[in-house]
Amino acid sequence: MENFNYYIPTKILFGKRKIESLGKEAAKYGKNILMVYGKGSIFKENCYGTSLYEQAKKSLEEANLTIFELPNIDPNPRIESVYAGAKLCREHSIDLVLAIGGGSTIDCAKGIAGQAKYEGDIWKCYETKDPSPIQEVLPIASVLTLSATGSEMNGSSVISNLSCNKKIGLTTSKFRPVFSILDPSYTFTVNRKQTASGSVDIMSHIFEQYFTPDHGGYLQNRMMEGVLKTVIHYAPIALEEPDNYEARANLMWASTWALNDMFEKGKIPTDWATHQMEHELSAFYDITHGVGLGILTPYWMQYVLSNENQHRFVEYGKEVWNLTGTEEEIAKKSIEKTREFFTSLGIPAHLKEVGIGEENLEVMAKQATQRRPLGAMKKLYAEDVLAIFKMAL
Secondary structure (H helix, E strand, O other): OOOOOOOOOOEEEEOOOHHHHHHHHHHHHOOEEEEEEOOOHHHOEOOOOOEHHHHHHHHHHHOOOEEEEEOOOOOOOEHHHHHHHHHHHHHOOOOEEEEEEOHHHHHHHHHHHHHOOOOOOHHHHHHHOOOOOOOOOOOEEEEEOOOOOOOOOOOEEEEEEOOOOEEEEEEOHHHOOOEEEEOHHHHOOOOHHHHHHHHHHHHHHHHHHHOOOOOOOHHHHHHHHHHHHHHHHHHHHHHHOOOOHHHHHHHHHHHHHHOOOOOOOOOOOOOOHHHHHHHHHHHHHOOOHHHHHHHHHHHHHHHHOOOOOHHHHHHHHHHHHOOOOOHHHHHHHHHHHHHHHHHHOOOOOOHHHHOOOOOOHHHHHHHHOOOOOEOOOOOEOHHHHHHHHHHHO
16 A cells, blocks of 8 residues: 545535535625536426526525626537636636536536636646646535546646647646536436436446556455446436436546545556546547446456556456456456446447547547657557557457
8 A cells, every 4th residue: 555645525415406505605705606517407306396487596696696697618628618607706806616417517517717827827726737836726516417437536737729639637636616406306307318427427437446556455446346336236227217316316426536646556556548548539539438438448457458457457347347267358358348337328439429430540649649659558659548548440
């Protein structure tokens, strides 16, 4: 077990009708609230017979707070939205940036909260992956509507700049929300595609921390296997029974814990190669993140599997899929089971199915590795990433 420091300041309000606490919690940070949200679902009637927009606004107004709004955040949030939000923050002396939506909206809110207090261009911090110039950010809060990214409890923000075909993540403890409201009921209306891709995203976050070449991390690995089995059990139920509260609740809590730093603590450097490769797909083709991850992950597994790290796939196969056989058989079968599960959720198996051909593969492979090789299970250089992309065609 490696040394580590661990601190999560985010307050979680989990369960039905927790939105009623929104105004009280938000008032602790000031009077002026910037409400950031997406392109329409916030206005749809939910299981409470009203819209999330109306519920949030009512709670905030009852606390005598002043509300300003930034709508229309894209699924892969743009740097232009970050700039626009920061401008509103400065003009109206915003005290709290409130994201209502999924990971994209929360990620955008984090960028806004950073840019609002930073005199330079925050995109440069994303490009260099260096948050150190950002000395202060506005407080951030969230009301979660999609189980996927874990952004509601972590310090990561991923922003796209389509002018240069880049999608980059930036991580700092300053980006952790001060509080997040998690009501699984708000995910009842999430469609099949987004439910499936969100579930794949949760699993991928676990894979990036689980698949390391070391033999340590016993406790962390057992906890991660529990989250994987939870998603494998409940994702199909949520697809068939969208308003099954128990299924939605387990997926939402799995999402939050899959990426709040808990599982990586004490382990050697984690992998994250698949995420970096998928960011290139989203930057160039604007595809759904979870779909890209679902396509790439089994091919990445096949490519990096070796005698040196086979033990991790064997562990995965035995503990998650209950596989038996020789170690080589279990390792290979675990990859097959992963693809079978993704397919059962409706996730494509090939890049061509989402409109991606060979035209940009080499450029994307070079861009993904321009700073350093990817991964921990196996160091991936541009030629390795290109090989995985071609396997996925």
